[in-house]
Amino acid sequence: MFLLGVSTSIGSLCWINGMKENYIVGYGLVAGLKGTGDSSRTSQTSEAIATMLKKMGFSVPIDESIPTKNTASVMLVAKLPCQARRGSYTTVEVVSIGDAKSLKGGYLLPSPLKSPSGEIYGVAQGPVIVGSVETKGTVPGGLMIQKDFDPEPIKDTFTLVLNEASLELADSIARKINQHYPESAQVSGPATIEVKIPSGRDPLSFAAEIMKLKVKVPASNTIVIDSSRGIIVVGGNVRIGEAAVVVGSTSITIGKNKNSGIYFADDTKASDLVDTFNQLGFSAQQIVAIFQALYDSGAIKGRLIVR
Numbered sequence: 246m247f248l249l250g251v252s253t254s255i256g257s258l259c260w261i262n263g264m265k266e267n268y269i270v271g272y273g274l275v276a277g278l279k280g281t282g283d284s285s286r287t288s289q290t291s292e293a294i295a296t297m298l299k300k301m302g303f304s305v306p307i308d309e310s311i312p313t314k315n316t317a318s319v320m321l322v323a324k325l326p327c328q329a330r331r332g333s334y335t336t337v338e339v340v341s342i343g344d345a346k347s348l349k350g351g352y353l354l355p356s357p358l359k360s361p362s363g364e365i366y367g368v369a370q371g372p373v374i375v376g377s378v379e380t381k382g383t384v385p386g387g388l389m390i391q392k393d394f395d396p397e398p399i400k401d402t403f404t405l406v407l408n409e410a411s412l413e414l415a416d417s418i419a420r421k422i423n424q425h426y427p428e429s430a431q432v433s434g435p436a437t438i439e440v441k442i443p444s445g446r447d448p449l450s451f452a453a454e455i456m457k458l459k460v461k462v463p464a465s466n467t468i469v470i471d472s473s474r475g476i477i478v479v480g481g482n483v484r485i486g487e488a489a490v491v492v493g494s495t496s497i498t499i500g501k502n503k504n505s506g507i508y509f510a511d512d513t514k515a516s517d518l519v520d521t522f523n524q525l526g527f528s529a530q531q532i533v534a535i536f537q538a539l540y541d542s543g544a545i546k547g548r549l550i551v552r
Contacts, residue, residue, distance in 0.1 A: 255405070255418055256456030259438075262404040263397040264327045269366045271321040273356030275339065275348050275373055282317040282351075285310065287343035290318045297354070317345035321358055321369055329366075329394040337369040337388040340381040347379035358388065366392045399448035402441050405455075410436035414462065421460045466547035468515060468540075470533050477532060480547065483515035488544035490535055495525060499544070515545070 274293055275282075283290040291311040298305050305311070323337040339353060355370040371387035407415060412435045419438050422430035426443060433439045442451050469478040487500035497518075500511025507521065515536075522532045540549040 252459045252461045254456065255421070255458050255460060258414065258418065258460070258462070259405045259407045261399070261452060261456075262406050262437075264399075265406075266327050267325045267360065267394065269323050269325050269358040269360050271356050271358035271369065273319050273321050273339070273369065274354045275317045275319050275341075275345075275351035276315060276354055277350060277352045278315045278317060278345070278348065279350060280314050281347040281349070281379075282315050282345045283313045283343035285313060287313065287318060287345075290316055290343055293318060317341050317348060317351065318343040319348070319353070321353075321356055323358055323367065323369065323388045325360075325366055325390070325394055327394070327396055329390050331391055331393050333390050334386045335367075335388050335390065336386060337384045338381070339373050339384060345380060347375070348373045348382050349375045349379050353384050353387065364392065366390060366394065399442070399452055402439060403448070403452060404433070405438040405440060407436040407438075410434075414460075417460045417462075421458050422455060425458065426455075467550060468536055468545065468547065469550045470536060477519065477529070477536065479515050479519055481514075481516065483545065483547040484512045485509070485515055485518060485539060486544045486546055487511055488539055488542060490539070492525075492527065492531060492535070497521070512546070515547075 272293075274290070274297070285291070290313045294311050294313065294316060295305045318341070319339045320342050321337050321339060323335055326333075326335060329335070337353075337358070339348065341348060351373045353370050353373055355368055357365045358367050358369060359365050367388045367390045369384060369388040371384040373382045373384055375382035405418065407418075412432070415432045415435060415438055419430040419432045422438075422440060428441075429443065430438050430440050440452075440455060442448050466482040467480045468483055470476070485499050489499070490497040496506030497509070498506060499509045499513055509517065509521075518535075519532065522535070527535075536545070536549065537551065539545050
């Protein structure tokens with residue numbers, strides 16, 4: 246668990262316009278499964294196998310049914326790092342799009358990944374590593390980049406773009422930059438800061454210095470939940486209104502019936518609930534479910550973002 250309201254680098258809060266990593270996507274086949282692949286109902290899998298075999302010189306009758314239980318159709322997604330170079334490697338995410346039961350033990354066959362414009366930027370292959378959800382996984386270092394990605398060069402100025410719009414945070418970042426480099430930064434919107442490069446400075450080294458500067462992040466009124474990994478980020482300004490929570494034999498009330506189980510006053514901090522849930526031994530998934538239910542009931546005084 247993490248609380249907002251601490252000092253962190255500018256580079257972790259925003260990115261330089263034109264120099265952000267990009268996503269590339271593709272379709273592939275995961276083979277070598279132990280009978281946990283797609284069923285015959287997933288027609289694209291047998292079609293993809295037939296197409297692949299034909300390209301390898303095999304003759305595949307159109308009306309012949311190709312077994313697919315050891316193979317699964319998957320979508321592939323990878324982040325193309327800024328200034329990625331041909332021959333370098335990065336991780337690719339693998340997600341089943343058929344009715345496979347598990348990708349565990351499977352091997353991703355060579356598959357191209359393309360940019361939104363249709364250009365092939367890399368080819369992925371390798372053993373699939375799965376977690377608690379066995380219909381998705383990753384191939385660490387499995388994507389070999391085959392085309393250089395060159396962002397627009399930085400010249401006299403560049404624009405910082407916040408990961409999430411906040412005038413307060415944008416102003417804090419601009420003030421911090423101007424403390425070190427007077428009259429270099431100006432807020433141009435709730436999510437953008439224009440930065441002027443001092444005369445005689447190398448643009449890339451100056452940008453790197455800016456991204457290392459640390460600012461204090463204002464306490465947020467947002468809870469961010471990564472449900473697949475059981476991670477919760479709780480903003481320091483998030484409050485909880487009247488509600489009642491029951492988990493198994495444990496009863497928790499907020500602003501109601503003070504004599505019932507564990508009690509919190511109305512308008513209590515969400516972070517206090519997290520501390521109590523941890524002390525009670527609740528799992529991350531249980532805490533995620535509780536906050537989702539509290540938000541649905543209108544008890545959370547703030548934003549909830551589920552990823």
